[in-house]
């Protein structure tokens with residue numbers, strides 16, 4: 036019988052055969068990734084990315100952003116939503132980083148073990164497990180698995196985690212289950228699958244390339260072939 040890690044390796048291969056294989060290319064330097072992530076919380080990338088670009092064009096030095104008042108920064112990032120709360124977090128994060136590292140940089144984290152770097156990031160104001168995992172995975176290439184709504188939904192439907200643990204605890208549960216070398220590919224493959232096939236509220240199981248190993252499919256499409264309502 037295949038181990039969980041073997042099963043996940045096969046799962047990622049199957050999903051990549053359907054959606055393609057991603058190449059790991061860091062999209063931002065680490066501090067940019069962190070601030071971009073804070074801006075993207077509770078909003079669509081389509082709103083937050085242009086806002087982040089505008090912010091950096093207008094204030095290319097982190098010092099300039101850290102020197103703004105909350106109200107001034109909130110005015111610039113208004114289109115990303117929750118502007119007042121995010122402006123406070125961004126200014127507090129920049130000041131805290133300068134205070135701890137003497138500069139506006141996260142490069143010292145590169146030399147840390149992943150769990151130490153994660154704890155460091157989580158100690159910053161407004162930084163939760165998903166934001167920390169994104170910085171670790173996308174900027175430093177560490178085997179952290181950011182768990183967004185797609186990764187969480189597909190993971191519990193497949194039976195890799197228990198739905199009751201919630202998104203926050205799913206980070207640890209998935210990182211324990213997924214082979215380290217697959218973290219980025221697993222994250223990317225599950226997002227593609229969640230967007231295109233295993234959608235909320237209704238998954239398209241009949242078109243799914245991994246349905247044979249899926250707990251949700253097994254539970255809702257019993258071998259008696261009696262079709263049931265699979266909205267979830």
Ligand code: SF4
Nearest residue numbers: 233238240243246249
């Ligand atoms: S079989 Fe259905 S529920 Fe399972 S992963 Fe595929 S689309 Fe999602």
